[in-house]
Amino acid sequence: MPVAGGMVTFPIMPNTLVHVLMYTYYLLALQGPDMQKKLAKFKKYLTAIQMVNFKFTNQLSKAIIYAFSSPVYLLVIIALYLFFVLVAGPKFMENRRPYSLKKIIAVYNILQVLANAYLFYGTLTSGWTDKISLGCYPIKYEDDPDLKLAGMVWKVFTLKIVDLLDTIFFVLRKKSNQVTFLHVYHHVSTIAISLLGAKYFPGGAATFPILPNTLVHVLMYTYYLLALQGPDMQKKLARFKKYLTTIQLVLLT
DSSP, rough: OOOOOOGHHHHHTHHHHHHHHHHHHHHTTTOOHHHHHHHHHHHHHHHHHHHHHHHHHHHHHHHHHHTTTTTHHHHHHHHHHIIIIIIIIHHHHTTTTOOOHHHHHHHHHHHHHHHHHHHHHHHHHIIIIITSSSSSOEEEEEESOOHHHHHHHHHHHHHHTTTTTHHHHHTHHHHHHHHHHHHHHHHHHHHHHHHHHHHHHOOOOTTTTTTHHHHHHHHHHHHHHHHHHHHHHHHHHHHHHHHHHHHHEEEEO
């Protein structure tokens, strides 16, 4: 029986995001030699992303299904994450200069914006615009399941694992002041909660938190992306920072 939903649809996300980057590059390159020279420094990164996408996305869905058939695998990921950000990472960076990672983080922020925007729109149009309300809308486990919405829930869970890179970047950049208890707790707890949601509540009104969560993440990673442009941009963004922080805190509570 063909599979038309759930976790196995995840490769669609990196695949389409890579194609957005790829065709944007091609479009800009059409502007002529001057633009092509400016784009030259990004070509190797695009090629690397294409190779990774080509080699791994075809097998990614099977790997995800196998890996998370038991909570043990998730516990291993969380344990490795905690070990790196609290012990191994700081020890590794102890006598090293902080890595810049500016270009990598810029690409990461762009992908996060696109992924969260996709999940917001996908969740919104998977029932919230017509049949689901904040009242009581049951989850369809067997008869006529909401496969599209269930797929969105699984993709949210997968993205929460990708979000762990936030902390890893902090460690590699020696931003230890940002690796707070609240930050680490937030990442670990959201992974656990999103897995429970994906396994037991992949539909109905229980999916509502995805909407504000992904929308806030679009704003958040857009802010981070702009802040990478330097001190001048950071000064312009300063007045918005308190509002973004407030929104994040409201979302956490």
